[in-house]
Amino acid sequence: MIPETRTFKENASKALKDENLQSALKGMEGGFVFGRLATIEKLPEYDDIRDGAVQIKKHVLENLDVYLETFEANVIKNGGEVHWCQSPEQARQKVLELCRSIDAKTVTKGKSMIGEEMDLNHFLEEHSVEPIETDLGEYIIQLADERPSHIIAPAIHKTKAQVSDLFHEHHKKYGKTERLEDPRELLEEAREILRPKYVTADVGITGANFMIAETGSTVIVTNEGNGDLTQTLAKMHIVLATPEKIAPTLEDASTLLRILARSATGQEYSVYTTFSSGPKRSEDLDGPSSYHVIILDNGRSEMVGSEFEDMLRCIKCGACLMHCPVWSTIGGHAYGWVYPGPMGSVLTPNIVGLEDSCHLPNASTFCGRCQEVCPERIPLPRMLRKHRENAYNAKLGAPIERTGIAVWAFFARHPMLYRFATGLAMKALKLMAGSKGKLRSVPLASGWTGARDLPAPEGQTFMAQYRARKQRRAGGGS
Amino acid sequence: MTGARDQILGRIRGKLGNDKRAKSEQAVTDWLAKPGVKPEINPIPARGQISGEALVDLFREMLSVAAATIDDVDDIKDVPGAVSAWLAEHNLPAEAVMSPDLCMDEIPWDDQSMLTLRRDRAQTSDAVGITPVFSAIAETGTLMMASSADTPTTLNFLPDNHIAIVRKSDIVGTYEEGWAKMRLRDPRAGDGNFMPRNVNLVTGPSRSADIDKTLFMGAHGPRRLHIVIVDDVKED
Numbered sequence: 059m060i061p062e063t064r065t066f067k068e069n070a071s072k073a074l075k076d077e078n079l080q081s082a083l084k085g086m087e088g089g090f091v092f093g094r095l096a097t098i099e100k101l102p103e104y105d106d107i108r109d110g111a112v113q114i115k116k117h118v119l120e121n122l123d124v125y126l127e128t129f130e131a132n133v134i135k136n137g138g139e140v141h142w143c144q145s146p147e148q149a150r151q152k153v154l155e156l157c158r159s160i161d162a163k164t165v166t167k168g169k170s171m172i173g174e175e176m177d178l179n180h181f182l183e184e185h186s187v188e189p190i191e192t193d194l195g196e197y198i199i200q201l202a203d204e205r206p207s208h209i210i211a212p213a214i215h216k217t218k219a220q221v222s223d224l225f226h227e228h229h230k231k232y233g234k235t236e237r238l239e240d241p242r243e244l245l246e247e248a249r250e251i252l253r254p255k256y257v258t259a260d261v262g263i264t265g266a267n268f269m270i271a272e273t274g275s276t277v278i279v280t281n282e283g284n285g286d287l288t289q290t291l292a293k294m295h296i297v298l299a300t301p302e303k304i305a306p307t308l309e310d311a312s313t314l315l316r317i318l319a320r321s322a323t324g325q326e327y328s329v330y331t332t333f334s335s336g337p338k339r340s341e342d343l344d345g346p347s348s349y350h351v352i353i354l355d356n357g358r359s360e361m362v363g364s365e366f367e368d369m370l371r372c373i374k375c376g377a378c379l380m381h382c383p384v385w386s387t388i389g390g391h392a393y394g395w396v397y398p399g400p401m402g403s404v405l406t407p408n409i410v411g412l413e414d415s416c417h418l419p420n421a422s423t424f425c426g427r428c429q430e431v432c433p434e435r436i437p438l439p440r441m442l443r444k445h446r447e448n449a450y451n452a453k454l455g456a457p458i459e460r461t462g463i464a465v466w467a468f469f470a471r472h473p474m475l476y477r478f479a480t481g482l483a484m485k486a487l488k489l490m491a492g493s494k495g496k497l498r499s500v501p502l503a504s505g506w507t508g509a510r511d512l513p514a515p516e517g518q519t520f521m522a523q524y525r526a527r528k529q530r531r532a533g534g535g536s
Numbered sequence: 537m538t539g540a541r542d543q544i545l546g547r548i549r550g551k552l553g554n555d556k557r558a559k560s561e562q563a564v565t566d567w568l569a570k571p572g573v574k575p576e577i578n579p580i581p582a583r584g585q586i587s588g589e590a591l592v593d594l595f596r597e598m599l600s601v602a603a604a605t606i607d608d609v610d611d612i613k614d615v616p617g618a619v620s621a622w623l624a625e626h627n628l629p630a631e632a633v634m635s636p637d638l639c640m641d642e643i644p645w646d647d648q649s650m651l652t653l654r655r656d657r658a659q660t661s662d663a664v665g666i667t668p669v670f671s672a673i674a675e676t677g678t679l680m681m682a683s684s685a686d687t688p689t690t691l692n693f694l695p696d697n698h699i700a701i702v703r704k705s706d707i708v709g710t711y712e713e714g715w716a717k718m719r720l721r722d723p724r725a726g727d728g729n730f731m732p733r734n735v736n737l738v739t740g741p742s743r744s745a746d747i748d749k750t751l752f753m754g755a756h757g758p759r760r761l762h763i764v765i766v767d768d769v770k771e772d
Contacts, residue, residue, distance in 0.1 A: 089749065106579040113577055117567065121560040123548045128564060135729060142541035194755055195746035211746065218748035241747040249756060257660060272568050273731045283693050283742040283757025290689050290734070301544065306567050308718075312711040313578045326601060327676040330757070331737040338733055341685035343636075343657040345733050355544045363551035 061410045063394035066417035073388040082217045083389055090380040093324020094431070101320070110313045112435050115371035118304045122362060125271045125304045126353070132274025136336030138349035146176040149354045153178060153263070153296060156350055157187050160294055162260035168278060168285030169193040170265030171209055171374065172298040172354055174396045175409075178263075189263075190255050192284035194248055201228045207390030209397060210322050210376040215389045218244075252284075262292030262346065266299040267373070268314065269351070272307045275335040276351060279318065279328045286332055295334065295346040301358050302370040308333075314373060317433040321375040357409040365444055369404050371434040378428035378438060384421045393418060400428035400438045407445050416454040419445035477521050484515045571719060573712050584675035584709030591674050592765065595707050598677030602740030603753065604761040611767070612703075616648040618764050619699060623651075623664065626760070628697060632664035633657075637686040639668050643701070657688035658695050665695035665758075671714040672707045676739055679763075680714040682721075683734035692736050698758040700738075703768040711737070 062069065073079055098104045118125055130140045143149035153176075157165065165182060167173060167189055179189045179200065191200040195213035199206060201224045206212030213221075221244055226237040232251055238244050256262075264285045268277040276297045278285045289295040305311040311333075319328040338345030361370055379385045379399030390398035395406050395415070403418040419442045428438045449455055450463065469476040491497050491514030499507045506512065517523070549557060573580065586594065599606055607618045623630055630648075634640055636655040645653055658665050667687065671680040679700055683689045692698060708714055721730045742757030753759050 101581055101583070103579050103581045107581075110577045110579055117563070120552065121563050123545045123552065124557075124560045124564045126545060126548075128568070132729070136731075142544055144540045144543060148540060192756065193746070194744045198746065213746055214749070221747050241750045242752055244747050245744060245752050245755065249754070252756065253660060271564075272571065273729060275731055275735075281742070282744045282755035284755070286689070286693050286736065287756055290693065301548070306564075307571060308715045309571075309573050309578045309712050312715070315711075316581075326598065327678055327737070327739045329602070329738065329740050329743060331739075333731065333735040333737075335729065335731040335733055339685075342683060342733060343685060343688040344690045345683065353544070355540075355547075359544050359547040359551065362548050363553075 061395040061406070061414055063406060063410060063415035063418060066392060066394055066415075066421065069392035069394055070388045070421070073392045078217050078220060079215050079389050082215050083386060090324055090377075094320060094377065094380075095324075097320045097324050097326055100326075101316075104317070104320070107313055107316050108433055108435065111317055111373075111433060112371065114305065114310045114313060115302075115373075115434060118306065119302065119362060119367060119370055122301060122304065125306065126301055128271045129269050129274055129304060132272065133336070133349075133351055134274075136274045136349070138274070138336040138351060141350060141352045143352060143354045144356070146354065146356060149176050149298070149352055149356075150178060150181045152352055154182070154185055154187070156294065156296060157182070157261055160260055160348075162187055162294070164188045164190060164255065164259045165261040165263055166190050166192050166256055166259040166288045166292060167196070168262070168264035168280065168288045169196050169212065170263065170298045171206070171396060172265055172300055173263065174205060175356060176298070176354065178298075190252070190259065192252055192256070192282075192288055193280070194245065194282060194284075197248060197252065198224060201225075205391070205396065207398065208376055208379055209374050209399075209401075215391065256287040256291045259288075259292045261294045261296060262288035262290075263296045263298060264289050266297050266303055266351070267318070268305040268311050269299055269303045270306075270308060270311055270333070271304055273333075273335055275308075275333045277305075277311060277315075277331065277333050279315070279331050281323070281325075281329045283330050286330055289332075289334060289346060290344055292346055294348045294350070295337070297334070297349075297351045299351055299353050301353055301355060302372075318373055318375055321377040321431065321433040361408055366404065366408055366441055368436050369401070369408070369441060371436055372401055372405070373434060374401075375433060377431045377433065381427040381431045383423055383425060383427075388421075393421070400442070401436075404436075404438055404441045404445065412445060412449055412452065413454055416445075416449040419443075419449065477519065480519050481522070484519055487512075488514050488516075490514075572716065578712065580710055580712060581675065584673075584713075586674075586709060591707055591709060592704055594709075595672060595674035595677060595702075596765070598674060599740075599763055600677070602677045602761075603743070604677065604740050604763055607762065607764045609764060609766055610770070612642055613644050613647070615643045615701060615764055615766060616645050616651060619666065620648045620651055622699070622762055626697070628663060632666050632699070633659070633662045633691065633695065634666040635668060635687050635691060637668050637684075640666070640701070658690040658693075660694055662695045664697045664699065665691040666699045666701065667691045669700050669702050669706055670735075671717055672702045673709070673711055673714055673737075674707055675710050678711070679736075679738040680711075680718075681734075681736040681738060682718065682732045683736075684732055689734045689736065692738060693757045696754070696758060697760045697762065698738075698741070699762045699764065701764050701766060703766045705768050 198213040207215040266276040319325045337349040385399040496511040670682040741761040744755035745751040
């Protein structure tokens with residue numbers, strides 16, 4: 059997939075003017091944010107579990123190569139196969155090769171962000187294999203030919219009316235001519251259309267939330283049950299994973315799972331958590347005949363031991379997106395690649411390169427909510443700052459930004475000058491504002507004043523007030 | 537793709553320090569040597585560390601949170617009647633596909649002569665599936681299902697209605713207790729792995745809020761999950 063990360067600023071402006079998107083994003087925060095809080099409140103041990111979860115992932119990363127080898131050995135023991143791929147291109151070819159080995163015509167797919175990284179659907183279509191997304195949200199965006207705007211709620215940017223239109227347009231070929239509007243009826247129609255696809259599909263592809271080293275199991279978490287029908291009814295089960303998804307034991311996975319659903323959707327537990335260990339056993343009545351795990355690196359191994367290693371602890375819950383004022387305002391597509399929001403702004407430059415994505419680390423107010431809600435306590439703001447620093451040092455970004463930063467840095471290093479200049483600027487702004495007390499536009503700040511007025515500063519500068527207060531205190535006042 | 541494998545693993549090892557390989561091997565061996573709960577790494581919520589009727593009550597409470605329905609019967613012989621009544625109440629045909637599992641034979645199904653049961657995996661045409669559980673986890677009202685020749689996975693997902701028969705003795709407090717029980721399963725000859733092809737943790741009926749952020753039951757899996765709790769630990 060060609061990243062559209064370079065045009066982040068234009069994408070964001072477009073997103074702000076997109077009425078459908080703005081209406082879909084409205085009020086969405088509430089359910090997720092309060093739901094998360096409510097379930098965490100009912101679990102007094104939440105922070106201890108979080109600490110355990112951080113330790114598990116740190117331990118995994120410290121010994122990652124040994125864990126991956128252990129996992130691989132156990133998958134083989136279970137009768138499965140592991141395929142290693144460095145790039146999305148290698149992984150796409152591997153999937154196609156596996157599909158062709160059983161002459162596959164159709165593939166059902168559970169939700170997989172790694173599949174998005176590989177841009178797998180377009181590739182399979184080009185090679186005459188029909189991919190069918192079965193997660194309802196993924197199905198909707200497949201019909202719309204879009205990418206997910208959220209890592210766990212991929213179609214959250216779509217309004218009900220847009221879904222109605224999409225189903226109306228694409229379900230005609232199944233004899234569904236009525237344009238449905240009721241969400242319940244829309245869901246029923248999708249269920250009815252997707253059901254037979256599970257049975258006829260040759261290959262079922264799912265992602266993996268975890269890879270359990272001790273048992274060679276892969277784990278998926280869903281609420282719909284689509285991932286299970288996908289992997290149980292097809293002849294071949296292909297799992298798409300990345301190296302950092304290891305959890306050493308079943309108990310470690312349970313610790314991680316306790317925080318995953320609560321952080322993701324505010325549920326006590328997701329409806330279906332499934333551990334898959336190899337193909338159907340000879341005595342089993344159902345299950346796939348073969349089982350393959352594709353481990354796609356795509357830049358992760360370079361992050362091990364680097365200043366971005368903490369990012370590899372991410373369990374993809376999406377809490378940082380839901381709590382981000384930037385994501386909540388512009389949605390996910392503006393970020394231009396697979397992973398949006400704070401976690402995406404840290405991860406994407408590591409995968410597609412900072413040169414192509416140097417705007418992403420700027421898509422943050424540094425309010426810190428992402429780190430606060432991250433179940434793995436990932437220091438997202440610190441890493442965003444690191445990206446900004448790297449971008450500055452590599453002379454990326456617009457010259458005007460660099461000049462601005464350089465000018466500010468000069469003043470910041472000369473406190474006397476800084477205070478003098480801010481005092482002067484304050485007076486100037488006050489003068490310009492006149493009796494109205496606010497400014498409609500300010501030179502060099504049209505980005506800010508384009509959408510709102512700037513209130514004129516009142517009183518004294520912070521430093522002047524601080525000094526005055528200190529003097530009062532010294533004088534015995536309160 | 538051996539080349540890719542060696543390059544990925546080699547790069548990771550290089551980043552971690554080639555001299556630390558032996559230490560890593562030891563660390564992994566130590567971590568995996570004692571299977572089970574490591575108290576400082578895997579804190580267990582107090583919520584699930586209870587027993588007796590309190591445990592059953594927590595299971596009931598969390599099942600309700602997960603939008604499953606519950607029926608309590610005093611004796612195993614009352615199960616067929618309860619199942620028939622539930623089917624009638626929901627205007628469902630007295631027909632179901634049921635696990636071939638032997639533990640279902642302890643239930644006197646013949647008492648309900650109207651009820652037709654097929655013992656097999658599920659097909660898309662099956663409206664009702666009846667299964668036992670491997671374990672039931674009170675902490676979140678979760679059913680732990682282990683696949684086998686006698687307990688096919690399709691029964692948990694294909695029928696619109698899933699009825700699970702839970703004996704009180706199946707109920708444990710936490711996932712970890714379920715895993716401890718799983719670890720005692722007879723490993724298949726030679727391979728030493730206790731895990732079945734599938735372990736499904738099921739917490740309520742299937743659902744989705746992908747359209748209009750409105751939550752509806754029955755996205756792809758069962759629309760209804762009904763639990764019959766059998767009192768098999770009566771103290772009197």
